[in-house]
Amino acid sequence: MTASPAPVAPLTARAQDVASEIVADILTLVRHETSSYDLPALAAGLDALRETAVHRLGQPDREHRHPGGACGDTLTLTYTGTAPGHVALVGHYDTVWPTGTLAGWEQPEASGDGREKLGGPGIFDMKTGLAQGIWALKLARESGAPVPTVTFLFNGDEEIGSLSSRPVIEEVAQKADVTLVLEPTAHGAVKTGRKGTGIFEVTVTGVEAHAGLAPQDGASAITALSEFVVAAARVAAPDRGTTINVGLVKGGSGTNVVAGHATASIDIRVGSQAEQDRVDAELDAIAVSDPRVRVAIEHDWNRPPMTLNAASAPLLGLAREVAREQGRGDLPDTSVGGASDANFVAALGLPVLCGLGAVGDGAHAQGEFVYPDTVPAQTALVAGLLRRLAEPLGG
Known part of the structure; x- marks a missing residue:
């Protein structure tokens, strides 16, 4: 039946x-x-x-x-x-x-x-x-x-x-x-x-110079930003739910100019407030090799975890x-x-x-x-x- x-x-x-x-x-x-x-x-x-x-x-x-x-x-x-x-x-x-x-x-x-x-x-x-x-x-x-x-x-x-x-x-x-x-x-x-989400804007200011005549006088914002991006990627901790994605990079004014300016937009996802605090601290602690370059980070945590x-x-x-x-x-x-x-x-x-x-x-x-x-x-x-x-x- x-x-x-x-x-x-x-x-x-x-x-x-x-x-x-x-x-x-x-x-x-x-x-x-x-x-x-x-x-x-x-x-x-x-x-x-x-x-x-x-x-x-x-x-x-x-x-x-x-x-x-x-x-x-x-x-x-x-x-x-x-x-x-x-x-x-x-x-x-x-x-x-x-x-x-x-x-x-x-x-x-x-x-x-x-x-x-x-x-x-x-x-x-x-x-x-x-x-x-x-x-x-x-x-x-x-x-x-x-x-x-x-x-x-x-x-x-x-x-x-x-x-x-x-x-x-x-x-x-x-x-x-x-x-x-x-x-x-x-x-x-x-x-x-x-996850909590953040969109961080990184602005790097270098020193412009002629890439052929006086490259030693320049301090490349693009080179410094590259260093920063690689270091920022190491802050990610997928095992703790923390991901870091550099989604946009812009910079420079010409191929024959040592770049005086560069920016990056970074998408960050965290699973806890503790991870949010850690990411803030570790990104702020990143140093680039050329002391003439200035790095400014705008922390924008859009949504909490x-x-x-x-x-x-x-x-x-x-x-x-x-x-x-x-x-x-x-x-x-x-x-x-x-x-x-x-x-x-x-x-x-x-x-x-x-x-x-x-x-x-x-x-x-x-x-x-x-x-x-x-x-x-x-x-x-x-x-x-x-x-x-x-x-x-x-x-």
Whole structure:
């Protein structure tokens, strides 16, 4: 006798019923290209995102558009709940892709096991998560259960460091009981650890001279920078999660001139505050061989390391309970090398869970894609969390 399939949890079943509509909203957002550096496109993309939220959820009870200046604006939409809890749903709408990328984008072939894939600039990182978050609140409301107040925060500068939106993110997180970040999953796992990130700018000033007539009078900034770069690479400690990548180098004014100026931009990833302090100290201690050369380092730690803090551990436990209730089994968690806006929230000691968005792969790569068959389950997971967070966590 064949066993009957396990019944589908109500929220998941409802999400399956409307999966085509959720995917349609995802594709609408993808069609609005939103390069981090294209302000008109960002404005239009944010308008489309707001229209999607209002279409599915109605007019928000509170709304504020925070000007981003040289960055995309940050939009907050608050929907008052029917219970005391307050949840922040955070996601960025900017992408790494230049405007015009969509026109040449080729849809991916199905996976080896025949699963459909959907591709597009920003579909994985992270427009699928944005649409799923909006629908999660819609499904939670329609279920008839008490729901918390939800504040959506959509920012347009995450890919370039959240330069204008960080204060808004921190303010919203401090007013909420918990923050759920709708970044893509790590192959279905939520993200409880992220590396801290730094972009250091190194400026080297040498002494210019004619490379043929008086090379001894010069002090090459390029030679000194080369020494610095090699020494900086030795500061990396992959076994401790610390990586150092010199991504950009510029310098000199001509082949026949001893270089008087050179610069380097260095991407640094660390897994702990102790490693951040060590990197700071060891880079500052690097000396170059020519005493006539000056080296200046601009330390810019963009995001602090994120770990599973004491405030977030119960939130992870709750997410796992919801996943089991919905028949998903164990919900894995993981640490990843990339950073997100969850880093800011975790650094404040507040409860936050990241990686609740898309299931797919290829962030920041031409093969970026999502599995559309995972959209209902991911949407239901967030909807279930919202219902459980109708009361403040631990309340």
